[in-house]
Amino acid sequence: MGKPRINTMEELSAAIGVSRPTLSRFFQDPSLVKPNTVARIEAGLATVEYIPNFFATRLNRKSTGMIGVIIPYLNDLFFTKLLESVEIAAMEAGLTVITQCSHSDPAIEARAAETFISMNVDGALVAPLGDHSDQAVYRRLQSRLPFVMMDSRPNTMQGVDFVGTNHTQSTGLIVEYLCRIGDPPVFLAMPRVNFNALEREAAYIAKMEELGFKPQVLGTELVNEDWHFEKHGEAVLNAELSAGRLAERSILCANDRLAIGAIRAATRHGLFPGRSKEGGFRIAGHDDYPLCPNINPSLTTVAQDTDAIGKKAVSRLLQKISGDLSDDTPEISLFDGSLMLRESA
Amino acid sequence: MGKPRINTMEELSAAIGVSRPTLSRFFQDPSLVKPNTVARIEAGLATVEYIPNFFATRLNRKSTGMIGVIIPYLNDLFFTKLLESVEIAAMEAGLTVITQCSHSDPAIEARAAETFISMNVDGALVAPLGDHSDQAVYRRLQSRLPFVMMDSRPNTMQGVDFVGTNHTQSTGLIVEYLCRIGDPPVFLAMPRVNFNALEREAAYIAKMEELGFKPQVLGTELVNEDWHFEKHGEAVLNAELSAGRLAERSILCANDRLAIGAIRAATRHGLFPGRSKEGGFRIAGHDDYPLCPNINPSLTTVAQDTDAIGKKAVSRLLQKISGDLSDDTPEISLFDGSLMLRESA
């Protein structure tokens, strides 16, 4: 529209006849200004086009009202769900979220951290890359601002606030289910690049032994260089089936994307995993990837509570930002997984 | 590490004995400073921990070196791929990317636009929401800064720079393929909330008529309120198959996620779409969603060149930012789709 554009608060002050400090207080919190004056300001604002400068606003405030969020990958609906949950929670708390993606590159992750520090964000939330990460980056953030890790945690980062899934519980749950209904599962793992995958593998082994079964882990060797989860799952199971193995077994995949690939391998061998057939060939996953209900067969899995994780991460960060912590012991919040029974197991 | 922390350039100047303006020039571009001095500064920087303040840096520059990017959804790997391409291209151009997601909410989209203006970003790239968007938001951005739309474009926004797919070509390509190899396809559409879907529908109809076939469009009525693409595709095809229709037809879905749902519906009716069976039941999609190769059967589709779209959007935006345009006619860049022949059709 043709509203006159006003660039600074000074000009605005002149235009609507209210002093600049009063305007400043109005933009921070209208309740600090007398209702009568508020009305005058709002009437004036309706007349012009003015947006306070973001940088000038933050330059001399004690709090920027921003938090930084780093996720490792964009092309994974799990992180995307987590990010959505975080962004909504932060928005409800009135925070501006600056999201950065590492794109699988530790150097980019490090740069994102620098940016956050440089922006004086009130706090940072990071879902780390796998092994590759330079953990000095996390320690740096940890030492400079309120900091919470999400999803997975390097085993060398024990003194940090963390929010994630209890993989011992979640993996135990599905191992127990698979053992209860049919054959004890083998575990389709992946190359050791992901902390969570390792935790799940360990949880699988522990639960199997607890139940008196012999654990069996597959797929820890790299299949091809720039592998994707689905391709890896498909390749590993395909090799097994081609060798005449596993056709009557249950297969627990370290995550759903591996399972999607495994299902494809099975289908190409004429096998249709399913729980209908007692004791027969079954495939299960972990995470409850959004597409699980929509594939053939739909994938039995154990859901991570991404929504709870995102909300908790934000609320914990806010708590650390506000500074009213009874003690400064790092808080580890682990949410239980829940069984999603579908067709595949 | 125990490096002393230095907060301002003034302190840094005192600490390493180089004047502040020189430091300022050094941080903007070391080549503006004599190599000898550069060495001295770098030696000093290695001794301390200093990061220039992001806000102060941008406050008084003519260019902030930032661009804003808005995408409508996070939980869709198509947008995620596009965003990745954009972020990488921008990074290579030395730009800081501020990403905001609309989360299907026009109010959030509008707020994101305000944030960009308030941040003095050098330019904005937006993939709009569907119908719901308040188009005043786009016009506002368009009038205030270099602005390029991506992916889809409201038909009322004709005077804007746009980068996307040539849906007439891409849809025509797969319609032609389907007609050539077997039965002319019916079109599985979706409720009219998405501009691209409409373009594809129109392209389908045009190509069918060109080839002398009668177009048939399904699924334009809303199935349930908070529908997802997969569920919609599944529900629509399920209804048809249950009514004894379409079992021998070819089905072209407006996008791959609909197709994934359609395949599931087919499977549950004992139908396995495939191109092996000449003239038989087939399902095809549009987009080349990353999971297409991994489902059962793998999905034949037409790929959007998200990488080219992202790169072009960034380069066009840079061109507008630099301001050296021979004329100011909006540029419309449409990339062709390419056929991805897989198992389903």
Add this chain to the structure above:
DNA sequence: CTCCCTTTTTTACGTATGTAAATATTGGCG
């Protein structure tokens, strides 16, 4: 009408850096 309290305005300074102009320094060369 005056006093007192609340709110606003005025004034002034702070935030961390960019930027331009004037001045000083340095190095190379004749």
Add this chain to the structure above:
DNA sequence: CGCCAATATTTACATACGTAAAAAAGGGAG
């Protein structure tokens, strides 16, 4: 040794707003 050019430093001001203190204005109660 001295001059010129390149570079660095000094000085000063600019960016747009936050914030605090002092002064002024406004409004209600007595």
